[in-house]
Amino acid sequence: MKHGSRLLLIAWLAACAAHAREPVTASVSATRAAAGEIFYITLHANGSDVKEPDLGPVAAAGVQLGSPSVQSSTSMQYINGKSSVIQSRAWRYPASVAQEGTITIPRISITVDGREYFTQPMTIEISRVADTPVPVPGKGGKLSVEEMAFVRAVTDKSSVYQGEPLTLRLQIYQLNTGYISITGPRSLPMPDTEGFYPGPEWQDTHMENYKDQEYEVTEFGRVLYPAMPGELKIGAWNWQGMVRWHDTRRRVQSAARMFTAPEIAITVMSLPEQPEGFSGAVGKFRFTAQLAQTALTQGTPVRLTFTVSGEGNPNTISAPRLPDLAWAHVSGPETETRQEEHSPEVAKTFSYLLTPLEAGTHTIPSVPFVFFAPIIKNYKTEQSPEYQVTVDAADGGNTLVAVGGSADAQRSRIQVFEEKILPVITEGDALFSESGANSARLSILALLSPALPLLVFIVLFAWLAWRGRLSRDQGYARRFYAKNKCLKALKEARASAEPSENLDVLLKVFIADMLNVNEAGLTSSDVEDLLKERRIAEDSIAMTVRVLRACERARYAGRNAGPEETEALCTATENVVEQLHAALQETQS
């Protein structure tokens, strides 16, 4: 009994381990959903080489799938010295079902490590209505989310000929109130159009009344040209979006929706047996020709332009064949295609350059343009008009170069100068003009050019700073002007009738300015003390005091000093000023 229970336990553990190692699993986000409501199918697969799942059976079961979000991780295992890479992938598909009932999501096949595995089938109950009607401000009744926003894919034809243009319109309808908006994926997926050549595309927005409601319709139009006969399909247009609206209380409501437009079957018929000269164009076309002028000059080129305009694939329209003109050299054609905006209308021009080689009256024959017109289910030929032209002989024939041989040989060797490039420069001055320096390289002069404005800046800065100090620092200003002021006063004193009278005053003012002290009441003893404080040399102090006293004596003496004595005093004062100025500057610095 004990042995049996052990065996059971081992078997159970083995089963658990086997289940845990199941390389493929699937799950759905909900077992019940309403018709049109989005739920998610999640697939997991583990293995060294995991392929994409085959979802064909799921789509066949009526489940509409959107683009999946894929997660992938890779790990490396070392077992007994052997390494192996394990991939773990998960796909999360948004899905919805339009019909109510019980839907069984069939087994989904995923190939892992070369072996096909199947997920377990899953069942989901789909209830009748996806959206309970919701009241919307501005609209009288209640509307379902499906009525608020939906998409349609329509074509203008369901049966076409191979190459015939077909217009596909993908339309997003959004109820025209200011309260409803749709958010789609960042890049709106487009339906599969395999088997069709893509033509012009456009997008516009307009208003449309649909089922008694006014909608704002965003339309993506594109022209398709069926590439092969048979039954072709324009794939279903599926994408996941979010509808937001304001309810009557102005609260924002939202609902995720899978927007779906079913696939469109197109029957493509093959073209009947092609006639000779068929241009390859299929559609509705007009064919016109234009000759710039009919009075021509020998050697002067003239342009002959054919225009094919209408609805059809411009890439399949070949150039109309201009017959050989013995009297002219024909070059081209130059082709230009012009596509009308927001319309399948195209215009393709073929421009030939005719250079008349022989003077006289000549004919440009009518040129046919054969295309298939689906409206009459047959080929149609349009003809250009026939042109009669007169060619006058050229004076010098300077646009032609003819080289020896027969007339035909001459024609074959004629070289027409076509002004494809601009002519050479012949002005001699241009030869030496090294105009326009290389923008990527700088000359030495250019590299040194900031030096001048920098120098100007530095000089201006220094000068302004000095001016600022003069106005702010009174002591500095007195010191700066002291010497000049004193020498000027000395000069005036010398010129006066009694020079010795003010010599002591101006010397004291000079010393007071230099030391930034008040000159009033300053005596020679005060000056001596002040100079000693400033550590001026003893001999300079002695000399200053001596001159000061001599000046004082001369001033207060009862008699006027003689000219020699006055001159000696002035000179001594000047010397003292120079000496003190130098000494005090040195001390200040």
Added chain:
Amino acid sequence: MITAFLITMSALGASGDAARLFEEAGTAYSQGNYEEAAGKYSELNLMHNIHSPALLYNLGNAYYMQGRLGKAVLHYAAALTIDPGFEPARKNLEQALGETKRSLPVPDIRQVSANPLIRYYPLSPLQSLLAAHVGLFAALLLLLARQWRDMPKYAWAMRLCLAGACIFYGLALAGDRASRSAPKLAVAQTEEVPVYFSMNESEAPRFLLYEGDRVLAERVEDGWVCVYAHGGERGWAKKDALGLVEHMIW
């Protein structure tokens, strides 16, 4: 004095010769003698050492008219290197490129160069220099504004302008230096130019360049050029088959 006079006279004589040769080349061109015109323009370019954009442009025209598209593209590109605003050269270059086998675009030098300044800095040295001048001028104006009204924000703005000017000047110097060592433009001169993995002609070519194709020459060694083509292909091509010209980075 006499020496100066002699030098001046000889220079005048040389310029007279060059002008005459230029005129002769123009006459040959107008008469359809493109080979002769190209020879005379080349003589002016090489013997008289004249590198004016007009001469290089005319040389390009003479080669174009001979159907030598590689040389035409090379000379138009050279003219544009000297004068980037030379519109006729740009137009004719476009025409010549349109007639080459595949009109290969010039690789983006910013992706090739290891220099971060070339890779990421958007301004040319000249633009950086102009920015430095603007910064200095603004600093000067702010200095004067401070005299008018001494506000701390003027002082800060002035310091900022000075710092900006210094930075831009530094970038102009560095950009100028970088442009001197940048890869040159190489133009394929022969109908087909094989490009090899290494400097070995016996191995199978890695890819082919066609006449007029423009690539970047990263370095030149022993008669071989390491080229970088549009799309990121690299390889070695014979120097004789390529024409080199300074490349405009900015």
